[in-house]
Amino acid sequence: MRWTQTFLPTLKEVPSDAEIVSHQLLLRAGLVRKLTGGLYTFLPMGLRALKKVEAIIRQEMDRAGGIEVLMPALQPPDIWQQSGRYESARDVLFKVKDSAQREWVLGPTHEEVITTLAAAEINSYRQLPKCFYQVQLKFRDEIRPRFGLMRAKEFIMKDAYSFDATDEGAMVSYKKMYDAYTRIFARCGLKAFPVEADTGVIGGNYSHEFMVPAETGENDVVYCEVSGYAANIEKATSRGALTPTPDVSTGAAPEKFATPGVVTIEALTAAPHQVPAASQVKTLVYVADSKTILVLLRGDDQLNEAKLLARTGAIQARPATPDECFSALGARPGSLGAAQNVPSTVSVYADEQLRNARGMTTGANDDGFHLRHVDVDRDIRVSQWADFRTVAAGELAVVSGQPLKIRRAIEVGHVFKLGTKYSEKLNSTFLAENGLRHPTVMGCYGIGVTRTLQAVIEQGNDKDGIIWPISVAPFEVCLTPLNVTPGAPTLVLAEKLYAELTAAGIEVILDDRDDRPGVKFKDSELVGFPLRLGIGEKSLAKGQVELKPRGGALMAVPVEEAVARVIEWVKTERASLQTVSD
RNA sequence: CGGGGCGUAGCGUAGCUUGGUAGCGCGCUUGUUUCGGGUACAAGAGGUCGUGAGUUCAAAUCUCACCGCCCCGACCA
Numbered sequence: 001m002r003w004t005q006t007f008l009p010t011l012k013e014v015p016s017d018a019e020i021v022s023h024q025l026l027l028r029a030g031l032v033r034k035l036t037g038g039l040y041t042f043l044p045m046g047l048r049a050l051k052k053v054e055a056i057i058r059q060e061m062d063r064a065g066g067i068e069v070l071m072p073a074l075q076p077p078d079i080w081q082q083s084g085r086y087e088s089a090r091d092v093l094f095k096v097k098d099s100a101q102r103e104w105v106l107g108p109t110h111e112e113v114i115t116t117l118a119a120a121e122i123n124s125y126r127q128l129p130k131c132f133y134q135v136q137l138k139f140r141d142e143i144r145p146r147f148g149l150m151r152a153k154e155f156i157m158k159d160a161y162s163f164d165a166t167d168e169g170a171m172v173s174y175k176k177m178y179d180a181y182t183r184i185f186a187r188c189g190l191k192a193f194p195v196e197a198d199t200g201v202i203g204g205n206y207s208h209e210f211m212v213p214a215e216t217g218e219n220d221v222v223y224c225e226v227s228g229y230a231a232n233i234e235k236a237t238s239r240g241a242l243t244p245t246p247d248v249s250t251g252a253a254p255e256k257f258a259t260p261g262v263v264t265i266e267a268l269t270a271a272p273h274q275v276p277a278a279s280q281v282k283t284l285v286y287v288a289d290s291k292t293i294l295v296l297l298r299g300d301d302q303l304n305e306a307k308l309l310a311r312t313g314a315i316q317a318r319p320a321t322p323d324e325c326f327s328a329l330g331a332r333p334g335s336l337g338a339a340q341n342v343p344s345t346v347s348v349y350a351d352e353q354l355r356n357a358r359g360m361t362t363g364a365n366d367d368g369f370h371l372r373h374v375d376v377d378r379d380i381r382v383s384q385w386a387d388f389r390t391v392a393a394g395e396l397a398v399v400s401g402q403p404l405k406i407r408r409a410i411e412v413g414h415v416f417k418l419g420t421k422y423s424e425k426l427n428s429t430f431l432a433e434n435g436l437r438h439p440t441v442m443g444c445y446g447i448g449v450t451r452t453l454q455a456v457i458e459q460g461n462d463k464d465g466i467i468w469p470i471s472v473a474p475f476e477v478c479l480t481p482l483n484v485t486p487g488a489p490t491l492v493l494a495e496k497l498y499a500e501l502t503a504a505g506i507e508v509i510l511d512d513r514d515d516r517p518g519v520k521f522k523d524s525e526l527v528g529f530p531l532r533l534g535i536g537e538k539s540l541a542k543g544q545v546e547l548k549p550r551g552g553a554l555m556a557v558p559v560e561e562a563v564a565r566v567i568e569w570v571k572t573e574r575a576s577l578q579t580v581s582d
Numbered sequence: 583c584g585g586g587g588c589g590u591a592g593c594g595u596a597g598c599u600u601g602g603u604a605g606c607g608c609g610c611u612u613g614u615u616u617c618g619g620g621u622a623c624a625a626g627a628g629g630u631c632g633u634g635a636g637u638u639c640a641a642a643u644c645u646c647a648c649c650g651c652c653c654c655g656a657c658c659a
Contacts, residue, residue, distance in 0.1 A: 012608060013594045017652055037651065089659070109659055143583080143657050149656080200659055218658080318656090414659075446659075482618060515632065518619035525619095536618055546618095 001475065006044045010523050021218040022301065026403045029527045031474075038145025038153035045527060046453075048474035052285045053453050054135055056187045056471060057158045059217045064180040066133040068161055074138050075105050079112040083425050088315045094153075100562045106139035106244070111418075111444055112159040115426040117483055118440060119179065120183050125165045125432050128440065133160035136451065147216065149450040150410070156450045162443040163423075165432060170441040171371045172204070173246045174417050177445040181413050184447065188456055189469025192412055195221050196231035198306045199416060210413035210447075211306045212455045217410040222391050228288045237387055238395035238404055240353055240510035245281050245298060249358030252373040253423035259310050261335025268361065268370065281354060281362035283336040285325045288314035291429030292328045294338050296350040296380070298357070299387040310388040312349065329365045339371055339379045347383040348377065355385060369373035383547035412452045417444040423490055464526030469550050470573040475509040477501060477566060478529035482536040493545070493559065497533065500563045506570050531569055533562065 013027040018024040028034045031046030042050060058068065074280070080093070086105075094106035107113065114132055122130065130579035136527035138157045146153050159217050162173035163481050168311070178194065190212055197209040209232055209361030221231060222236035233236070265282060268275050285292060286308065287467040293312065297303055308317055322332050328346060329336055330466050338348050339362060354360075356373040377493035423429065423439040432438050453472070460467040470476055480499070498510045509529065511520050517536070523530050534546035545562045547555040547569065 009592095013592065016588085016594070019653070022599080034651095085659090111659090138659095141656085146653085156645070276635095416659085444659090451591080516621065518616065520620095521618080522620050534618085538618065 001509045003509060003513050005138075006509070007043055008527065010526055018148065019145050019300040020078040020150075020458065021461055022216070022454045023150070025453060025457050025461055025526075026148050029466055032149070033338075038151070039144060039476060040149060040152065041492075042545055045398040046540075048452065049456075049468070049472050050453055052472045053449055053456075054156075054158070054472075056182055057135065057447060057449065057482060059406050060180045060184045060187070061133045061160060061311075063183075063313060064131070064176045066131045066180075068134060068187070069114075069132050069325040070134050071107075071110050071117075071136060072137065073107050075107045077103050077105050079116055079426065080105055083112050083115075083422055085112070089182055092140045092142070092517065095140050103271070106130065108140045109134075109136055109157075109444075110134070110136070110159055110425065110444070111161065111422050115422045115442070118161075118163050118423070120484055122428065123574050124430055125426075128430060129162060129164040129169050131160055131162040131173055131177070132160060132349065133445075147454075149454040150216075151218070152450065154505050155325050155448060158447040158449055160445040162445070163428070164341055164443075165430065165438070165441070167419075167441055168417075170417055170443055174182050174415060175414050177443065179210060181415065181445070181447070181578045185210060185212075185412065187471055188452060188454055189308060190412070190452070190459060191578055192231060192243075195223070195409075196235050198232060198310060200306070200309075208415050209411050210415075211409035213407055214413055214455070214458050215408050216458060217408040217577060219409050219411050220406050220465060221409045222393075222402055222406050224397040224400055224402050226402040227397055229397050229399060229404075233391060233406065234304060237398055238391045239401065240395065240396055241278070241298065241301065241389075242392075242395055243300075245353070245357045247358055248455060249375060250373065254371045254374050254379055256364050256369050256371055258265075258368070260368045262370070263332075266300075267298070273361075273370075275361045275369075279360055281337065281360050281376065282359070283338055283363055285320035285333075285336060286317050286321050287324065287330060288312050288317040290323055292324065292341065292346055293468050294336075294346060294348045295320035295388055296338055296348065296376075296382075297389055298353055298438075301351065301353060302392075303388060307386070307388050308349070311326060311388065312347075323388040328478045328482075331363065331365045331367050333368060335363040335365065335367045337365050337371060337374075339363040339364075339374050342381065348492070349382060349384050349386065349388065350380070350382040351388040352385055352553065372449075387474070410451065410454050410455045410458065411448070412447075413447040415445045416443060418444055443546045460528075462551065464522070465526035467529055468528045470530045470570065471577045473507075473528065473530050475529055476507045476570050476573075477509070477531045477533055478511055478524040478527075479508050480511045480520050480524060480532055480534045482520070482534070484512050489540060490537060493540065494535050497535075497562055497566075501566055504567055506567060530573060531566065533566055 009030045014024050015027045018027055030043055031041055032040040034040055092108050096104050104254050135158045139154050142153055163311045164170040164173055191212045192207040192212045195211050197207040199207045220233040222231050222233050231289045265277050265280055269277055277300035280298045281499055282299050284295040326332055352374045361372045362374050364371045394403050397404050420439040428440045456472050457466050479494055479498055481490040483490045501508045532548040543559050544556045
């Protein structure tokens with residue numbers, strides 16, 4: 001490819017609407033352009049890099065036994081109603097109407113479609129297991145698209161769906177995808193690691209996310225360096241709060257006391273009351289699937305809403321409004337409690353941290369009053385005990401007992417063991433060897449392809465631009481003759497090397513622009529080609545050309561060795577990202 | 583949806599407080615120059631100042647509404 005014949009608009013200045021470095025570089029290096037918020041056009045270099053990622057994914061999916069298909073992005077709403085997600089996923093579903101005013105949905109994912117296919121076509125255990133995958137555009141009505149390709153309204157995803165006859169088989173399929181993901185991200189040059197994950201609205205009972213550590217990520221990952229435990233904060237557990245709950249119980253009965261104007265945990269810790277946060281019961285009123293519930297935590301703990309949904313089985317939950325609190329408990333936030341005057345219709349969920357907690361202080365369900373001497377087990381009617389709290393850094397890992405750390409990360413992949421949730425609802429059943437009909441056991445596996453591409457940039461860059469791993473770079477070599485006037489020795493040699501390298505299977509872009517050396521150097525570094533082969537009159541006079549790896553030192557090599565040296569360098573780089581020999 | 587910020591040439595921005603001929607840098611065009619790290623000089627093209635209404639003799643500037651973008655939060659398969 002010749003620079004003058006492709007379309008590679010680089011930007012010297014940082015676009016004002018890009019905040020994070022990978023988003024800035026996507027724009028500056030001429031990889032993408034924004035149409036509008038959350039919608040981007042891929043330009044030639046961006047598209048080439050994207051296709052590299054897709055090719056790696058396809059190779060590894062095929063290697064893992066995946067079968068590629070392509071499903072419709074536009075889908076009928078009835079299959080979504082059948083699975084129950086027309087409601088549960090309504091906030092992210094794009095809906096469109098055709099000219100007959102009939103409604104359609106733009107698929108945010110394809111469980112419904114693939115399960116419908118399986119229901120029709122897979123009828124015998126002899127046809128199992130099967131793992132279908134596709135690389136498809138997905139649509140999500142994101143409330144707030146941001147960070148370029150990281151969170152977009154429309155994006156490319158690789159999604160795979162496995163169908164097995166048995167639970168054990170499903171675990172084998174899961175493990176195959178898990179291993180394939182590990183290879184895929186390694187081959188993309190990404191430092192990605194798996195973490196235990198919450199399954200969210202998609203359902204299922206076993207799940208890992210693949211995370212790329214990055215301060216700009218939107219996920220918090222809890223991990224233990226000693227045991228290797230790692231989990232999304234939505235899922236993470238620990239041995240509990242670092243400070244024990246003070247036991248100041250005297251055995252006394254709950255006692256109401258006036259706390260005018262005290263409506264926060266914080267305020268109650270101050271004079272005159274001076275109740276430590278760890279001795280308070282935090283009472284949260286939530287509306288879970290239109291039912292009012294109470295969630296109790298220790299005063300210094302934070303609710304983990306993902307756990308709330310998981311433990312209660314609710315599809316959606318939100319904090320109750322002050323009015324809703326008042327009508328349920330007769331008091332407003334700041335004076336709420338579960339010890340007295342709780343209607344029997346209101347379920348009370350309590351965090352394990354409060355088990356056996358005695359001598360606690362909590363709201364009295366009477367504005368301006370609290371209760372002291374509350375023993376949770378004795379005084380509160382708890383419907384269900386569970387882990388509802390958010391793990392904090394420094395708490396001890398459940399297994400190893402070592403301190404946990406927390407870091408930000410970008411989620412690039414997610415694997416789920418789904419079980420029979422979708423196969424039952426959409427009638428994907430098969431006849432087993434014993435003649436009985438069973439639902440297929442499913443798994444689903446996603447990789448955000450466009451997000452992965454941006455994660456590669458987020459992880460590989462410096463002040464000059466992108467530093468691509470060679471496996472994902474739009475071109476492997478940037479051939480840079482400094483003088484391109486027709487007939488100039490530098491151009492003549494460049495054309496010769498271009499032909500030879502291209503014939504040898506090296507992906508070369510020839511910077512044939514009539515521009516100053518500084519411009520060409522800066523651009524090649526901004527776009528981030530892994531190797532620059534520079535041909536200038538000075539070194540050519542000495543019979544030499546220059547090899548400059550991106551981010552590495554410049555090497556002068558004799559002209560006659562140039563092709564061999566480039567091929568060697570490229571092959572070494574390629575090999576370093578190849579995890580399994582073909 | 584709540585909070586904050588911003589919309590002026592392809593990009594980055596000044597001007598707005600205190601209303602009065604829209605400016606700069608980059609990029610672009612032409613010429614000269616330079617030719618190993620975003621050359622230098624000169625000439626030039628390019629603007630409904632996001633849209634609409636209002637106030638005013640006069641609005642980029644003040645007021646209101648709307649639209650769009652960015653950030654924080656909520657949300658996130």
